Amino acid sequence: MKFQIKYFAAVLAAVSLFVSCNNDDDSAIVEGTHGDAELFFDNGVAGDALIIGNTYTNSNGESLTINRFNYIISNVVLIREDGTEYIYPKEESYFVINHADELQTVHLEGVAAGDYKKIRFGIGVDQQRYLQGETAQQSFWDLAAANDLTWTWSTGYRFINFEGAFTSTAGTEAKPFQVHQGSNTATDNYREVTLDLPTTARVRENEQPSIHIKTDINVLLDGDTKILLQNNLNGAGTAAAIMGGQNLIDIAANSLKMFTVDHVHNGAGSHHE
Amino acid sequence: MKNVLLAVLSFLLLLSCGNDDADLYEEINEQLELNVPANFPPMAQDISYNYPTQKGFELGRKLFYDGRLSADNAISCSFCHEQATAFTHHGHQLSHGINNLEGIRNAPAVQNMAFQSEYFYDGASNSIEMLSIAPIHNPVEMNETLEGIVAKLKQDKEYVRLFKQAFEDQQVSSGNVLKALAQFMTMIVSANSRYDKYVRNEGGVFSQQELLGMQLFQQKCASCHKTDLFTDSAFRNNGLPPNPNLNDKGREVVTGFETDRYKFKVPSLRNVALTAPYMHDGRFGSLESVLNHYSNGVRQNETLDPILNQNGTLGLSITQEEKDAIIAFLKTLTDEEYINNPLFYYKT
Numbered sequence: 001m002k003f004q005i006k007y008f009a010a011v012l013a014a015v016s017l018f019v020s021c022n023n024d025d026d027s028a029i030v031e032g033t034h035g036d037a038e039l040f041f042d043n044g045v046a047g048d049a050l051i052i053g054n055t056y057t058n059s060n061g062e063s064l065t066i067n068r069f070n071y072i073i074s075n076v077v078l079i080r081e082d083g084t085e086y087i088y089p090k091e092e093s094y095f096v097i098n099h100a101d102e103l104q105t106v107h108l109e110g111v112a113a114g115d116y117k118k119i120r121f122g123i124g125v126d127q128q129r130y131l132q133g134e135t136a137q138q139s140f141w142d143l144a145a146a147n148d149l150t151w152t153w154s155t156g157y158r159f160i161n162f163e164g165a166f167t168s169t170a171g172t173e174a175k176p177f178q179v180h181q182g183s184n185t186a187t188d189n190y191r192e193v194t195l196d197l198p199t200t201a202r203v204r205e206n207e208q209p210s211i212h213i214k215t216d217i218n219v220l221l222d223g224d225t226k227i228l229l230q231n232n233l234n235g236a237g238t239a240a241a242i243m244g245g246q247n248l249i250d251i252a253a254n255s256l257k258m259f260t261v262d263h264v265h266n267g268a269g270s271h272h273e
Numbered sequence: 274m275k276n277v278l279l280a281v282l283s284f285l286l287l288l289s290c291g292n293d294d295a296d297l298y299e300e301i302n303e304q305l306e307l308n309v310p311a312n313f314p315p316m317a318q319d320i321s322y323n324y325p326t327q328k329g330f331e332l333g334r335k336l337f338y339d340g341r342l343s344a345d346n347a348i349s350c351s352f353c354h355e356q357a358t359a360f361t362h363h364g365h366q367l368s369h370g371i372n373n374l375e376g377i378r379n380a381p382a383v384q385n386m387a388f389q390s391e392y393f394y395d396g397a398s399n400s401i402e403m404l405s406i407a408p409i410h411n412p413v414e415m416n417e418t419l420e421g422i423v424a425k426l427k428q429d430k431e432y433v434r435l436f437k438q439a440f441e442d443q444q445v446s447s448g449n450v451l452k453a454l455a456q457f458m459t460m461i462v463s464a465n466s467r468y469d470k471y472v473r474n475e476g477g478v479f480s481q482q483e484l485l486g487m488q489l490f491q492q493k494c495a496s497c498h499k500t501d502l503f504t505d506s507a508f509r510n511n512g513l514p515p516n517p518n519l520n521d522k523g524r525e526v527v528t529g530f531e532t533d534r535y536k537f538k539v540p541s542l543r544n545v546a547l548t549a550p551y552m553h554d555g556r557f558g559s560l561e562s563v564l565n566h567y568s569n570g571v572r573q574n575e576t577l578d579p580i581l582n583q584n585g586t587l588g589l590s591i592t593q594e595e596k597d598a599i600i601a602f603l604k605t606l607t608d609e610e611y612i613n614n615p616l617f618y619y620k621t
Binding site: 145186 | 400403410419420423447451527531
């Protein structure tokens with residue numbers, strides 16, 4: 001008897017799995033219902049995994065040991081096949097990714113049920129929000145400050161904080177570098193990217209898609225425009241700092257190719273925790 | 274019947290009790306009246322997101338005068354921005370901060386802030402709400418953090434009450450500290466000098482010398498000190514030889530562009546008779562010295578403003594008599610109502 005129950009349970013489980021899978025594909029979008037979604041940011045360096053403290057050599061002939069890689073993701077929009085958009089509420093649409101602290105997932109709550117084919121988001125903080133000042137309900141400044149993503153000498157946010165040490169040719173002593181991407185009162189370096197999803201992301205009341213995004217830090221300095229840290233040393237030649245000028249405009253352009261969607265998980269539950 | 278009435282009454286009482294917190298905010302916190310002076314250009318800041326209210330303004334004023342905004346609880350905003358001198362640090366070339374550390378710039382006036390598009394000599398901020406971040410965090414000014422200030426203020430029951438009254442979300446938070454300070458600064462308008470009353474036909478009278486000074490000012494100075502704000506808000510190199518001890522690159526510090534080297538924001542000249550010393554580093558002690566610079570002191574430099582280099586002739590041609598007249602005119606920009614306005618002063 002026991003034996004039979006076991007079998008019965010196994011068959012039932014198999015059937016229910018089948019049914020639920022089957023159901024998933026066909027589950028109709030119920031207008032007016034909402035579900036959750038998540039974006040998982042898988043940080044890497046030109047195809048390699050990002051490990052804090054590891055050294056990576058780029059095509060500029062520079063070797064970078066990365067100690068920090070934090071950035072701001074904002075203004076998330078999910079786009080349906082017909083081009084219509086679900087805009088995540090702007091005042092709640094500012095998120096921090098912090099690689100060292102394993103803060104890599106953006107949770108979206110109350111997304112309109114739908115089949116989504118594309119995603120759009122911003123890197124950093126747009127001027128409109130910046131000029132509106134702080135919205136108290138989110139206190140984004142505190143979150144950003146806790147993740148080294150604020151500027152205080154020029155008031156605003158670091159969109160990307162990328163730090164470590166580098167050597168430019170074999171044998172030279174490693175020097176610290178800081179790449180702080182952001183806007184200032186002269187240049188608006190906020191950018192948005194739109195990415196195709198390889199499979200449809202289904203949002204339903206009981207289904208939460210997880211969109212797995214690969215982030216390639218390498219393109220920031222070694223992308224369409226090459227930026228050499230060696231050319232950005234301070235007067236004493238002891239460290240490289242990139243925090244302004246044309247570099248930020250070039251990094252903003254390079255960052256447009258920083259993200260690709262690798263795959264989408266559909267179904268219930270969280271997929272990356 | 275009596276019982277029913279009692280029940281209704283107590284229900285009503287219950288309702289109103291439940292609503293008290295929200296009602297409190299709405300009822301006592303009125304929006305302040307804020308008019309653009311007739312001779313001013315429109316506001317440069319969109320203040321609709323943080324329109325000054327009675328309680329928000331009063332809270333901002335209390336914060337402005339509170340040393341707890343600094344790491345050692347001693348340096349308030351008002352330490353370097355004193356009302357009697359148009360909210361500048363009179364008598365100090367460079368501003369002092371905590372532990373008596375010295376900065377590299379001369380404290381600018383706080384006036385007509387919502388009419389400005391960029392702040393500080395280098396334009397480090399373009400938002401009236403965000404600008405307070407700079408002096409608060411500067412290690413030689415207040416050396417604090419917003420999170421640190423919030424932690425201190427949350428310990429103070431009076432502040433907890435005042436934030437509750439001032440803001441809809443009732444929180445003591447980084448955002449609300451910035452908003453309260455912005456509301457206070459938004460209200461600090463200086464538009465009632467003798468000059469204003471003259472141009473608005475409100476009974477202001479000018480002497481012959483002041484009239485001559487105004488004409489000369491319009492010919493020689495107003496291309497940069499534009500409009501009745503007396504600034505075009507641009508960043509310009511006015512030919513000062515850089516101070517080698519400070520090595521202040523000005524606007525380049527913010528933008529990272531070499532073409533911005535040694536450029537500083539054109540300051541408003543309102544209340545200028547009160548705001549000595551002058552220039553970003555406070556190098557000139559008098560208006561006479563400032564005008565002497567423009568007539569005799571302008572140095573050639575790669576980024577020198579073209580207005581000050583007319584076919585190789587550096588500076589402006591101004592006679593002594595003209596200088597006296599211009600200075601007489603500049604003194605008409607002093608606004609006694611603003612420097613004595615009790616609304617801008619916090620009595621501890």
